[in-house]
Amino acid sequence: MKNFVSTLIAAILLSSCSSQPDAVPAMDTRAIETMELQSAGVAGSSQWDGVIEAVQQAELTAQTGGRVAAVLVDVNDPVQSNQILLRLSGVEQRAGQAVSLAQVAAAKAQAKEAETTYTRYKELAEKQYVSKQQLEQAQATFNTAQANVRAAQAQATQSAQQADYTQVRSPFDGIVTDRMVEPGESVVPGQALLSVFNPSQLRVQVQVPQQVADALRQQPEVSIILADGSILQAEQVHVYPSADAQAHSVTVRVLLPKSDKPLKPGQVAKVVFSIATTMNQLWIPESALWQRGELSGVYVITGQAVLLRQLRLGDRRNGKVQIVSGAKAGERIAVDPSQAASALAAFKAAAEH
Secondary structure (H helix, E strand, O other): OHHHHHHHHHHHHHHHHHHOOOOOOOOOOOOOOEEEOOEEEEEEEEEEEEEEEEOOEEEEEOOOOEEEEEEOOOOOOEEOOOOEEEEEOOHHHHHHHHHHHHHHHHHHHHHHHHHHHHHHHHHHHHOOOOOHHHHHHHHHHHHHHHHHHHHHHHHHHHHHHHHHOOEEEOOOOEEEEEEOOOOOOEEOOOOEEEEEEOOOOEEEEEEEEHHHHHHHHHOOOEEEEEOOOOEEEOOEEEEEEEEOOOOOEEEEEEEOOOOOOOOOOOOEEEEEEEEEEEEEEEEEEHHHOEEEOOEEEEEEEEOOEEEEEEOEEEEEEOOEEEEEEOOOOOOEEEOOHHHHHHHHHHHHHHHHO
16 A cells, blocks of 8 residues: 555656656857957047038028929029029919008008198197197197008018018028929928028038047047048037037037038048047957848857847957947957857757757
8 A cells, every 4th residue: 555655646746747848958158169348448549430411501491371483493503692492473472562562651641641730730739729639639640640650561571571482592602402392382381492501511520428529629630531532631620518418428510621522411421530549449350240231249148148239330440340339348259150150049949849
């Protein structure tokens, strides 16, 4: 009987253990060659990516409603300051202006009549032919007529401005970059019509760490490397006095000099600050980098796991690449990404079986 009970307990325990799923074993990462990320002080010039933008650029919008009668310019056309670029039909605006001018004429006629009456009553009052009350009424009528003239003139000025809004003019010398409407379209106030920029005044704006901004205030020497490799010397450097509260970075505006190169807003450029900066940076060999198209990353070894981490990269020098974000000092990464990928694939295949 004792043997039977022992056998039954053993069977129950065995069945209980067999009903639970097998525990997934931890990955053995000892065979993967790794390296520890370490920050190092790097001295030399500081280089940042930026985009060329125009100092003077404007999106011209409709300031009154109407139908587009004519668009006198197109994209890439040079324009001069105060040049008419687009016309609206303006029938209602011109009619309103005519009504306002007629109201001004009527108000002036009434004011002239009231002035004549007041002058005559004033002379009669001196001879005591009219009462003081009649004189005061004549003066009040004259004052009211003058106020009506001023109101009518103000309304005429507003109507004239509305009529002038039917002709869209260029605010400065420049080039048309975009055209959003065609003749025959109806537009409403605030609708975008054209875009213009001044090609003679261009700049690049970048965000830099506070320590770079402090050094740049002492030594504002900046070069701009264009997409074709040519180098321009900055005409003016403006470092913002305060830093962004969230990004903890400082805005730097670099004014480009006049150049015979066809520079346009939106083109990429590199801004190089000739300052002796020492910054803690993370650099890894390019051979440790996992690359798929525009995506870059590394295999990070954490305990008994391998994780693919996406990175944001900076400069590339002498076979090494700078890590801007995505990893930090003290973490271990795989020296050979293909070895780490193979080990991870083998571990997943074994875990599935």
